[in-house]
Amino acid sequence: MSMQETVKPPVRPGQEIEVTVHGLGSSGEGVARYEGLTIFVPGGAPGDRLLARVQEVKRNYARAALVQVLEPSPDRVTPVCPVAGECGGCPLQHIAYEAQLRLKRQQVVDALERLGKLSGVTVHPTLGMAEPWEYRNKAQFPVGWRAGRVIAGFFAPGTHRIVDIERCAIQHPVANRILAAVKELAGRYGVPIYDEGTHTGVLRHVLARVGRRTGEAMAVLVTNGPEFPHGRTIARELMARIPELVSVVQNINPVRTNVVLGRESRVLAGRDSITDSIGDLEFSISPVSFFQVNPAQTEVLYGKALEYAGLTGSETVIDLYCGIGTISLFLARQCREVIGIEWVEEAVEDAWENAARNGIRNVRFIAGDAAVEMPRLAAEGVRADVVVLDPPRKGCEEPVLQAIAQMAPRRVVYVSCNAASLARDLGRLAGMGYRTVEVQPVDMFPHTAHVECVARVEREGT
Ligand SMILES: C[S@@+](CC[C@H](N)C(=O)[O-])C[C@H]1O[C@@H](n2cnc3c(N)ncnc32)[C@H](O)[C@@H]1O
Known part of the structure; x- marks a missing residue:
């Protein structure tokens, strides 16, 4: 038998097993272990003892359907929505909101350690909503x-x-x-x-x-x-x-x-x-432009991003992936100049209009791919004191991070809706001399498995 031959998995499809859920997967499924194998059980809450039916067996893990809650987790609650188990929208509705916030912070901690290989980063408790319902716009x-x-x-x-x-x-x-x-x-x-x-x-x-x-x-x-x-x-x-x-x-x-x-x-x-x-800024939003989906928590998120930017009024700031210029305009009121970069042209048109609507003049927007425009600016000798970035879920392309390092800002503020790509990118930035000091998770998407974060990253030696 060759070393590579796989050991027979301890479960087979159709088998019913008893498991205890110890964590949450990235899609909000309960994670348990059975004879050394990781088992994902949608609808499981950490602390639950469950009867589950195995559905799919892979080499390193299996998926199982929840058959019966044998012993509920102290954090298990009854979902408010009649289709919560069936609809994929809110995989955490069966978990008490306070526990959701705790678990989301833990996801960030785990991602930073496992995927970013980062240690010594302060991860604050997740900032949640007082009323976590009807929040989506x-x-x-x-x-x-x-x-x-x-x-x-x-x-x-x-x-x-x-x-x-x-x-x-x-x-x-x-x-x-x-x-x-x-x-x-x-x-x-x-x-x-x-x-x-x-x-x-x-x-x-x-x-x-x-x-x-x-x-x-x-x-x-x-x-x-x-x-x-x-x-x-x-x-x-x-x-x-x-x-x-x-x-x-x-x-x-x-x-x-x-x-x-x-x-x-x-x-x-x-x-x-x-x-x-x-806050006190007004925005025009066209059908295809990105606008944060939870406006109440957006104020919390942007407040943190501004605090982490630590502006004094004299800085040049680059706001990468700026959408309709929301963060850019808040930054512009506290610094000398902001350059926003965004590739959806309608969003850039909205951004210019939003700057005019709010009487903000020290900002300009570039329509284009961050992975092209940022290296171009760096090559032209443009320098930023602070770079703020808020990429889509997949995170940043390597040329963006390299261009940031080339510009050598003293601080990077990374806003992210995906802890995994955030951790990967913060790990890459660490290799370029940028140390992540603290991360603030903000609950923009209660009852879903998503967690938003703002990270404060400092150039070594500043
Ligand atoms: C998470 S949104 C953030 C928008 C904005 N910062 C906000 O808070 O409303 C990410 C934005 O990046 C834009 N985007 C995605 N990939 C891009 C790329 N390669 N270059 C430039 N913009 C990009 C998207 O169109 C979207 O507007």
Whole structure:
């Protein structure tokens, strides 16, 4: 027998096993061990003793379905949502909120140690919400057709089977009303519903955006092509029915893809954007631009980012992955100059407009790929005292980190929605002479497995 031959796994599909959950996986599943093998059990809470049925066995781990809670964790609670177990949206609803915050901090600690190989970093307790419900200002629902009616909701975990929902407990109530109205109107007007399998039909997704402070709402109806039978009539009826709606937009996505939005948008009724405010700044948000989904916690997050930036008024700051310029504008009020970089052109247009709207002039925005623009700026001799970055989940490309090191800012503030890529990038920065001093987890997404973080990173020797 060769050394590489694998040992037979201790479980087989269909087998029922008793396990004790000791941690959470990156998607919020309970993690347990059985005869040395890691077992992932969705719906398990750390501290639970469970009966689970093995579904899938891999070399290093197995997945099992929860059959029965034999002894509940002290942190186990009854989910408020009737479809919590079925819908993939809130994998932590069965865990008490205080415990969720504790577990999220632990995920960050583990990622920094295991993936970033970092030690000596202070990880603060997660900053949570007082009322962790109805916090989302953006909803994104796939639309389907089942048993002769229009359904919409969330994909069940790991599938493209839509769990039809009436009301989502973490969405703004206006988003729930938009969803219900679109389902009813699409059914009434006989709009052909998109079928993923055959790539036919028209209506693919419904997006709702709500300005938390202004109350303004936008509905985006994503279609499979430019044709949208009764689109304008539906838009007018939506606006009449939901007074908060100031904008109904058709977004055209003809591509066979999991990406929700296409490149082209056209206004069906009302305006092409909504406004909202964070702190005392106002922002215009267009359908395809990124805007943080939890506005209450965004203030907490940006407050921490500003504190960690430690600005005195004289600095040049680069805000990488700046979206519509939200962080940039807060930074600009405390430093000499901000340069924002973002690759979605509509977002950059929003950013310029937002700067003008708020009377902020010491900021400029570059539309382009951070991995191209940042090395270009560094090569041109542009220097920053502080770099703030807030990349998408996959983190930063290597050229971005190298360009940061080349510019030699005294401080880097890294805002991240993914502890794993954060840890990897902080590890790389450590190799370039940048030491992570502290990390503040902020709970932007209660009841989900996601955790947002702000890290303060200092150049060695400063
Ligand atoms: C997590 S969002 C942060 C936006 C902003 N800082 C905020 O708080 O609203 C990440 C942003 O990076 C942009 N982005 C993703 N990859 C990029 C790249 N390679 N170059 C430039 N921008 C990118 C996305 O369009 C998005 O606006």
